[in-house]
Amino acid sequence: QLSRWNNEKRSVLADKFEERQLNSPNDLALDGVGGIYFTDPRYGDRASMVLDFEGVYYLNAQREIRLIDRNLKRPNGIALSPDNQLLYVADHADSKLYRYEIKKPGEVGPGQAIADIGSDGMTVDGYGRLFLTWGKEVIVLLPSGEIVDRLEFPETPTNCELYRNWLLVTAPKSVYRVKTNTTALVAPQGD
Numbered sequence: 001q002l003s004r005w006n007n008e009k010r011s012v013l014a015d016k017f018e019e020r021q022l023n024s025p026n027d028l029a030l031d032g033v034g035g036i037y038f039t040d041p042r043y044g045d046r047a048s049m050v051l052d053f054e055g056v057y058y059l060n061a062q063r064e065i066r067l068i069d070r071n072l073k074r075p076n077g078i079a080l081s082p083d084n085q086l087l088y089v090a091d092h093a094d095s096k097l098y099r100y101e102i103k104k105p106g107e108v109g110p111g112q113a114i115a116d117i118g119s120d121g122m123t124v125d126g127y128g129r130l131f132l133t134w135g136k137e138v139i140v141l142l143p144s145g146e147i148v149d150r151l152e153f154p155e156t157p158t159n160c161e162l163y164r165n166w167l168l169v170t171a172p173k174s175v176y177r178v179k180t181n182t183t184a185l186v187a188p189q190g191d
Helices: none
Strands: 002-006 009-014 028-030 036-040 055-059 065-069 075-080 086-091 096-104 112-115 122-124 130-134 137-141 147-152 159-163 166-170 175-179
Touching: 009 055, 028 075, 036 075, 055 075, 065 096, 075 122, 075 130, 086 122, 130 159
Parallel strands: 122 159
Antiparallel strands: 002 009, 028 036, 036 055, 055 065, 075 086, 086 096, 096 112, 122 130, 130 137, 137 147, 159 166, 166 175
């Protein structure tokens, strides 16, 4: 289920696609207009899957769900570019990062593989650079998929998020904080 918690009260936003139970909603990206892009892989017991694919979806503000892509093996990490014009999805099982051009909220062009990196979790800085967890690293890429930096950790990173100029990284036994030369959001240019 894709749920929201508010003051200890849970509301289910989405639990089915075409009357069939979702697999295991995993990562999400908010689009700023009330919509949510999310991945739905299945880790663990695959025998109980009702859907015969692992998809990428969009849930609009009216809670209508739309399938974005059903052709990935195991979509996991997901992120939007700062201008909401590009959607990035990591296929963890196929070790690929895909980029989709967003035509309008919930409607994207075909996915283009831009890197041979799967990723569990990812984030994007204010300049559009991607930070992906993969192996024992967080790998930094340009929107084109070109690798520009690698940060190695003592254990396998699972997710990451930028907060101001700090990269926060979760791992099985630890949470790491790394000061960066970038920020989560680029301040608007003043007059």
